[in-house]
Amino acid sequence: MTMQVTPLDASFGATVEGVELATINEEAFAALYEVWLDYALLIFPGQHLDNAKQTGFAKRFGKLEIDLVELSNVKEDGSLRLGDDDDMVKILKGNMSWHHDSTYMPVQAKGAVFRAEVVPSEDGETGWADMSAAYDALSPEMRRRIESLSAHHSLIHSQLKAGFMAKVKKDSEYFGYGLDQKGAPLRSLVKTHPETGRKTLTIGRHAHAIPGLSETESEGLLDELLNFACQPPRIYHHSWTPGDVVLWDNRCLMHQSRPWDMSQRRIMFHSRLAGDPVSEGGG
Numbered sequence: 554m555t556m557q558v559t560p561l562d563a564s565f566g567a568t569v570e571g572v573e574l575a576t577i578n579e580e581a582f583a584a585l586y587e588v589w590l591d592y593a594l595l596i597f598p599g600q601h602l603d604n605a606k607q608t609g610f611a612k613r614f615g616k617l618e619i620d621l622v623e624l625s626n627v628k629e630d631g632s633l634r635l636g637d638d639d640d641m642v643k644i645l646k647g648n649m650s651w652h653h654d655s656t657y658m659p660v661q662a663k664g665a666v667f668r669a670e671v672v673p674s675e676d677g678e679t680g681w682a683d684m685s686a687a688y689d690a691l692s693p694e695m696r697r698r699i700e701s702l703s704a705h706h707s708l709i710h711s712q713l714k715a716g717f718m719a720k721v722k723k724d725s726e727y728f729g730y731g732l733d734q735k736g737a738p739l740r741s742l743v744k745t746h747p748e749t750g751r752k753t754l755t756i757g758r759h760a761h762a763i764p765g766l767s768e769t770e771s772e773g774l775l776d777e778l779l780n781f782a783c784q785p786p787r788i789y790h791h792s793w794t795p796g797d798v799v800l801w802d803n804r805c806l807m808h809q810s811r812p813w814d815m816s817q818r819r820i821m822f823h824s825r826l827a828g829d830p831v832s833e834g835g836g
Contacts, residue, residue, distance in 0.1 A: 556581065558588055563789040564686040565806070566594035574798060575606040582613055589664075590748055593802040594681050594789065601796040602668055604822065610798075611666040611824035618655060618662050619825035624648075626815050627671075635815065642815070643717035650715060651682060651783055651807045652757040654825060656706040656740055661755075661833040662803045663826040669793040671820040677813030680790040684754040685805045687782035688743065695778075696743075704760040704775065705737035706835065711758040737762070738835025742778070746805050747832035753805040754782060783807070793821075804833065 557571045569588065572581060574597060589595055602610065608621050626634045626645060634642050655662040667679070688696070740755050742763075756778050763771040790811065791799065801808065803826070813819055828834075 556584065556588075558592075560592070561594070561596075561789050562786070563683070564786045565592055565683040566596070566681065566789050567592040568596045568598065570598065572597070574600050574610045575602060577610075577613075586614075589800060589802065593683065593685075593806050595800045596791060597798040597800070598794065599796045600668070600798040602798060607666060607668055607798070607822060607824055611826060614664065614826045616827040617824060618658075618660075618827040619823065622823050622825075623820065624823050625671075625818075625820040627818050627820055633816065633818070637717070643712065645810065646812075647712050647715050647717045647758070648810050649812060650711070650758040651680075651779060651809045652711070652759055653755060653807050654803045655828070656755065656757065656835070657708040657711075657734060657738065657759045659738060659835060660828045660830050661740070661835065663828045663833065664801055664803045665826060666798065666800050666824040668798045668822050669795050669820075670822060671818045672793040672795055673813045673817035673819050675813070676811060677817075677819050678790040678792050678811045679799070680788055680809045680811065681801060682783045682807045682809075683787040683805070684756070684782060684807060685746065685749075685751045686787045687778075688752045688754050690787070691781070699742045699774070699778070702742045702763050702765070702774075703739045703836070704742060704756070704771070705739055705762040706759040707737035707761065708734065708759060710737065710761050714761075715758070739764070740835050744804075744832075747829060749805070751805065754778060756782065757807050804828070 555571050559568045561567060604621055611617055628634060654665060743752055744755050746753055756775055760775050
């Protein structure tokens with residue numbers, strides 16, 4: 554079976570067919586890894602992985618920051634999570650804003666493997682935004698302005714700002730990841746991808762408080778960058794089908810979920826690839 558790569562109608566991303574992720578051999582995986590670096594986002598329709606196979610595939614990329622977590626509006630007993638007082642709903646709604654994973658942790662994630670188990674009849678897409686193409690499209694003046702600037706990153710800040718602050722783990726059904734972090738790592742607005750060498754923006758909902766700027770100036774600049782970056786052709790939103798698997802490079806892509814009718818089930822499984830402390834560590 555030959556791997557078939559079909560580029561998306563965007564500045565990044567491709568659909569990949571003709572490969573079985575659960576049984577991919579070393580030679581095919583090496584080729585797939587290079588395709589991933591080229592496109593940053595790969596969509597694999599109809600894989601239907603179980604939890605063990607998803608985790609096994611994710612481990613091919615190195616250590617995992619999170620082996621597997623269910624991101625869902627369905628409780629363990631099968632009932633729906635309804636109402637904004639539910640802490641998992643708060644996290645799900647917070648994730649509807651553009652962000653990189655784990656910029657609020659000491660080490661930013663390398664990437665993620667994400668699969669759809671149950672999806673609503675409409676809406677609930679996941680979107681990605683190309684931060685390398687966004688940097689390339691900036692004016693020379695803006696590049697010079699932000700080249701030496703950094704921003705703090707905090708999940709507590711972003712959840713509070715969105716009005717969806719969840720409780721700490723011992724008092725909550727949310728597993729608490731990121732909300733127990735003390736401090737807010739400082740990350741450069743412009744970084745160099747450690748494998749492709751391309752410059753890329755690191756912004757999103759967790760970013761705030763640029764040292765040397767007032768709060769108003771900082772928020773204004775971050776909003777300006779975000780609004781500029783997340784425009785066609787630098788964005789793509791995927792409409793899920795059960796069994797789809799997506800692999801993305803968190804070092805150069807932001808992502809978001811889109812709202813859906815939460816009276817309908819949406820069950821997704823996420824494995825997070827651990828970043829390299831040398832290239833992804835925060836100050």
